Amino acid sequence: MANAQKIGPVARLVLQQCLSARLQVQPASETQPAQFVEIDRGLLVYTCFLKGCTKEVLEKMVTTVLTCCLSEMEDGKMTSVLQLPASILVIPQATLGGRLKGQRMQYHNNIEKTAGLELYTQFVEAIQQVSAANDAWTEKGCVVKSGTYGNRQVLKIDTNGPYTHLIEF
Amino acid sequence: MANAQKIGPVARLVLQQCLSARLQVQPASETQPAQFVEIDRGLLVYTCFLKGCTKEVLEKMVTTVLTCCLSEMEDGKMTSVLQLPASILVIPQATLGGRLKGQRMQYHNNIEKTAGLELYTQFVEAIQQVSAANDAWTEKGCVVKSGTYGNRQVLKIDTNGPYTHLIEF
Numbered sequence: 001m002a003n004a005q006k007i008g009p010v011a012r013l014v015l016q017q018c019l020s021a022r023l024q025v026q027p028a029s030e031t032q033p034a035q036f037v038e039i040d041r042g043l044l045v046y047t048c049f050l051k052g053c054t055k056e057v058l059e060k061m062v063t064t065v066l067t068c069c070l071s072e073m074e075d076g077k078m079t080s081v082l083q084l085p086a087s088i089l090v091i092p093q094a095t096l097g098g099r100l101k102g103q104r105m106q107y108h109n110n111i112e113k114t115a116g117l118e119l120y121t122q123f124v125e126a127i128q129q130v131s132a133a134n135d136a137w138t139e140k141g142c143v144v145k146s147g148t149y150g151n152r153q154v155l156k157i158d159t160n161g162p163y164t165h166l167i168e169f
Numbered sequence: 170m171a172n173a174q175k176i177g178p179v180a181r182l183v184l185q186q187c188l189s190a191r192l193q194v195q196p197a198s199e200t201q202p203a204q205f206v207e208i209d210r211g212l213l214v215y216t217c218f219l220k221g222c223t224k225e226v227l228e229k230m231v232t233t234v235l236t237c238c239l240s241e242m243e244d245g246k247m248t249s250v251l252q253l254p255a256s257i258l259v260i261p262q263a264t265l266g267g268r269l270k271g272q273r274m275q276y277h278n279n280i281e282k283t284a285g286l287e288l289y290t291q292f293v294e295a296i297q298q299v300s301a302a303n304d305a306w307t308e309k310g311c312v313v314k315s316g317t318y319g320n321r322q323v324l325k326i327d328t329n330g331p332y333t334h335l336i337e338f
């Protein structure tokens with residue numbers, strides 16, 4: 001389409017460094033306490049898919065998360081999370097798709113829930129696969145953890161400077 | 170200018186809810202331990218000013234922070250931080266102005282440091298003034314705390330769901 005224009009982003013990531021983080025993946029029930037995943041030193045990946053996001057975009061997102069230089073080495077220089085190496089915590093965060101209308105947020109640009117879950121699952125799996133293929137990363141005991149799509153993301157983080165970045169696709 | 174176009178945002182906020190947060194405002198020195206500010210239940214305001222940000226934009230930012238409905242009531246409905254009421258922690262976060270170029274971030278759009286400090290100071294003061302004028306908010310013991318512009322923002326947060334939102338101006 002000659003007149004096709006990119007209206008806005010199709011995915012949004014917010015990245016933060018952490019010293020440790022803990023995320024609830026299952027709320028407490030009558031019979032079971034809440035369940036959590038944890039990472040030590042690593043990268044928090046708040047993830048939001050918007051309308052129009054495709055598998056091609058997803059691949060670019062995975063590469064970006066794993067190769068962008070947003071993890072701090074001991075000498076203060078920045079490297080990738082794979083090179084540092086450090087763990088990764090993926091946090092589904094659909095609220096990042098919100099647009100302020102008056103005093104309230106609207107989420108009309110967010111991807112439909114089933115498609116979002118599928119992209120999210122593929123995103124986490126691809127990050128796990130690529131990072132697990134990096135021997136130096138796995139030998140250091142680094143892990144990829146992720147939140148439960150659609151759940152409330154009960155999160156606790158400790159940082160030495162979150163170094164917050166927004167990356168849109 | 171008839172052909173003037175808005176190239177991009179002139180300021181960027183990332184807002185998160187927290188149950189508590191602690192931010193370093195002065196690193197440890199040879200003679201003194203590090204100094205921190207803390208809030209309990211409240212709103213985290215990661216703040217970044219870009220080139221072209223003006224005092225007019227700043228006023229809009231202050232109003233938005235104080236009135237947008239991103240704070241959760243006990244019944245699950247959302248209200249403003251002033252109405253909840255809850256505390257506010259302003260975190261300077263120039264990294265939010267970064268744009269990915271290859272694998273590295275560039276900050277060419279960030280405002281010049283002196284102008285940024287001036288805007289940041291005015292931003293915090295305006296939030297403090299407007300919220301302090303709200304009797305119900307002050308009577309509940311709510312406070313506005315802020316990080317030191319230009320410092321590393323050593324931050325620790327505990328949330329019941331960060332409910333992360335991006336707002337651009």
